[in-house]
Amino acid sequence: MADSIPSRLPPGAVDAHAHVMRKDGPLSTLRHSAPARDVSVEEYLGVLDAHGVRYGLLTAPSFYGTDNSVLLDALARAGGRLRGTAIVDPAISQMQLAQLKAQGVCGVRLNWVKRAAVPDIRSAAYQSLLGKLRELEMHVELYLEGSLLPDVLPVLQASGARIVVDHFGSPDPAQGVHGRGFVMLCEAIQAGTTWVKLSAPYRLGEADPRDYVGPLLEGLGRERAIWATDWPWVGFEDAFTYQQCIDWLHAWIPDAAVRQAVAVDTPQALFGFR
Structure with a gap:
């Protein structure tokens, strides 16, 4: 029997969450993880090329704190194919933020x-x-336990800034789609102020990510x-493997038109690739 053809993404696809890192980088005392190996931007671009993915968003990992040197170096060497989200001190000036934006940071x-x-x-600073x-x-990218979203998400919405929530909103596995944080996330999406990443299903405990996809994609989702x-x-x-991540998307969203979106x-529109 012939081998099955690997799932592919449409032309122009964007991987909206990935990391580059160096083991010798300055590690923050507030980190909850650490780099296991050096991961270069050249390696990442090679992975994108091998799987037909055009663009990527590099997300600053927690372990460098507000030191974005690894991220900015990667963006400078990516030939316009990557954007980034940085971790900053809330007291950062508008000029400093504008300089980051000029270097490819979009959030x-x-x-x-x-x-x-x-x-x-x-707080006044935030x-x-x-x-x-x-x-x-520029957008705010939020990574927070779903049970804590009700304390933060309404304040972000009131600010008028664009909001991007990581990893399905990290719902509490015990509450699933009925958790207050997940319900609030779905409402924020319908309000048109918030985007959500369908990513990292292995960070959801034992929950089946397909249970979350339906509610997140309803209406404006x-x-x-x-x-x-x-x-x-x-x-x-x-x-x-990277191919598994592509296969997951096909399993979660069988409709080709929705996968295109x-x-x-x-x-592409959110991160400024067009």
């Missing part, structure tokens, strides 16, 4: 998962940051969901 990441205490999004991001048309791999799967480095049209 700021709030990596607040696994924190003993979540920073105060209502409110100022959100205003600057809104004015510069088809225009607010984006696909991502989380490559090279920090903490799960040897557990998955999730993998190409929406992320």
Whole structure:
């Protein structure tokens, strides 16, 4: 019997969440993980080429804190194929943010998962940051446990900044689609203020990601969901392949027109590839 043909993505596809890293980089005391190996931008671009993926979004990992040197170096060497989300001090100036944007950074990441205490999004510093991001048309990328979303998401919505939520919104596996955070995320998507990444299903506990895809894609969700791999799967480095991540998307979304929106049209527009 002939081998099956690997699943492919439409031309112009965007991988909306990946990382580059160096083991010798300056590690933050607030990190909840660490790089297992050096991962270069050249390696990542080679992986994209091998799987027919045109663009990628490099997400700043938590372990470097506000040092974005590895990210910025990768963006400079990517020939316009990559954008990035940086981790910054909330007191950063608008000029500094604009300089990051000029280097390919299209958003700021709030990596607040696994924190003993979540920073105060209502503080003057964060409110100022959100205003600057809104004015510069940069997005806020939020990684936070779903059970804590109700404390943060409404404040982000009120700021008027674009919001991108990582990894299905990290729902509480015990509550699933009925958890208050997940319900609030779906409502934010319908309000047109929020996007969600269909990514990293292995970070959802024992939950089946397909249970979340349907509610997230309802109504406006088809225009607010984006696909991502989380490559090279920090903490799960040897557990998955890039092809599996593509296959997952096909399993989650059998409709080719919806896959076109999730993998190409929406992320290209959101991250400034067109």
